[in-house]
Amino acid sequence: MPVVESRVTVPVPVEVAFAVSQTQGATRKRWDPFIRRQHLIDATVPAKGVRTYTVQRFGLAMESEYVSYNPPSNVGMKMTKGSWFFEKMGGGWRFTPVPDRPDHTLAVWRYNFTCRPAWLAPIAERIGTVVLQRDIDRRIRGFAAGCVDPVVLAAIDV
Structure with a gap:
């Protein structure tokens, strides 16, 4: 099962980082380039x-379910309905304080997936790894920007 991971250190405490990651609506769209x-x-x-x-952003739709929700340390999700080419997809976001800098957070986002149909999966999963890695890297950079955006920070309740 292919796995992609991206990480970033943000200059906010773990509670703030977690809250930013769970924003909804216009606030979420302000920092999250993945979401239409x-x-x-x-x-x-x-x-x-x-x-x-x-x-x-390209119009592909997915329904997912939170399989874990543990503020402020982590969330996990799994796809319940999605694009025809994903057999399975899941992900988790972890937030941990940086040991020597308690006002900073290490965010690690990891996704795993399998593609279908089975005969195409070996090629599709190689391509999917590249595409998903690029998306998750772009998305976590947006998250980092959201963690220092006064508009996003004003919208969270911590």
């Missing part, structure tokens, strides 16, 4: 078991 549209399904706040509908 996103909303929670039958919920008003994220939590384990809550589903999310996401349309990414």
Whole structure:
């Protein structure tokens, strides 16, 4: 199963970093270049078991479910419905204080996936790794920018 990972250190405490990562609506779109549209399904706040509908910037849609939600340290998700070429997809975001700088956070985002159909998976997964790595790198850079954006920071409740 291919895995892609990206990491960044941001100059905010772990509680703030986590809160930024869970913003919704216009605040989320301000920092997240991956999202065209996103909303929670039958919920008003994220939590384990809550589903999310996401349309990414190229128009591909996916429904996912939080399989873990542990503020301020981590969240995990799995795709429940998605694009025809993903057999499985999941991801997790971890937030840990930087040991010698407690006002800084190390964010590590990791995704895994498998592609279908099986006969195309070896090629599709190699291509998918490159494309998804580029997207996750771009997305985590946006997250880092959001962690220092006064508009984003004003929108969170920490």
